């Protein structure tokens with residue numbers, strides 16, 4: 446492998462930070478399939494070795510346990526920066542570390558990209574928009590984010606990361622690719638990270654009550670992981686002047702109650718819907734406007750909710 450030494454043949458050397466997480470592990474798999482040498486860097490804060498255990502025997506895959514808030518020196522051609530806990534339960538467990546991961550982590554990865562000339566992708570988020578007054582959200586909307594609330598470590602950390610990416614682009618000419626990812630689900634979501642899709646599926650499979658927060662009329666738009674990875678890879682391969690930010694997500698919008706009903710119907714069993722208080726700063730509506738991705742990347746999600754849910758349910762059943 447050539448991450449510390451000379452580049453071998455013409456394989457691209459790609460660094461994926463957060464590669465042992467839900468999205469990162471799928472991305473590593475996809476990049477290996479395309480013939481790259483993949484270095485997965487992860488401190489296993491919210492990711493697991495199990496997510497990548499099937500890749501460890503691949504000679505073109507390497508795992509390094511490392512925290513991106515500390516510098517790292519490698520020779521690479523591309524960086525996908527996904528390191529950051531994504532679910533509220535995880536990112537609120539150590540909120541200071543969450544902000545550090547987005548801010549210091551981005552600075553280190555941008556410094557690495559600057560030294561190596563690597564193109565760099567940032568996994569930004571729809572949380573940039575906060576609890577939005579504009580619906581659906583387009584990339585030119587600046588958002589409505591609480592700077593001092595319990596979600597702020599994640600939201601403001603990610604906003605500052607975007608600032609850093611655009612300043613490294615303007616000041617140092619780095620090739621940046623910033624995607625604002627909307628709610629994504631699929632196999633390898635953490636079974637108890639508190640996200641709605643994994644919660645509902647696990648509850649339904651165990652015959653427990655399905656916990657709807659608030660009245661369940663808040664909406665989200667759920668993108669299946671394979672669709673999202675396709676969008677990320679297309680963005681990375683796009684012309685240099687396409688920096689983003691660009692929304693990636695599935696525009697089909699559902700209420701949380703509709704999601705609960707869909708999961709119940711697919712899993713079967715006798716779980717009841719129960720209602721719990723709505724968490725602080727919980728956005729009421731969220732739906733991406735993906736016109737930009739449609740025109741610039743010729744990308745639209747193809748996997749309908751029920752199909753994606755079936756694949757995800759199958760994963761959790763086997764667990």
Ligand code: NAD
Pocket residue numbers: 462463464465466467468469486487488489490491492493511512513514526527528529530531532535546550568569570571625626627628629630
């Ligand atoms: P995840 O928690 O499964 O993965 C994040 C990974 O980053 C984990 O493996 C974790 O151990 C690692 N990590 C955290 N802090 C780190 C650090 N300081 N150094 C090294 N590694 C660190 O979450 P995910 O859903 O796979 O999200 C991946 C990325 O995509 C995150 O940046 C997240 O903000 C972004 N994103 C995800 C979604 C979604 O719906 N899943 C939506 C918007 C944005």
Ligand code: UDP
Pocket residue numbers: 515516517518519552553554555556557558559560
């Ligand atoms: N950095 C790194 N790997 C590298 C190059 C830089 O981790 O290969 C880190 C380094 O620790 C630095 C940060 O990235 O703090 C930002 O680098 P940059 O060159 O932009 O800034 P400077 O080194 O001038 O602070």
Ligand code: UDP
Pocket residue numbers: 533628639640641642644645656657658659663665701723724727728
């Ligand atoms: N939610 C819910 N029950 C759960 C978990 C989440 O009703 O068991 C709701 C949550 O309040 C939010 C939506 O589902 O309105 C999506 O929550 P998630 O944490 O998955 O993502 P995010 O809020 O970051 O979009």
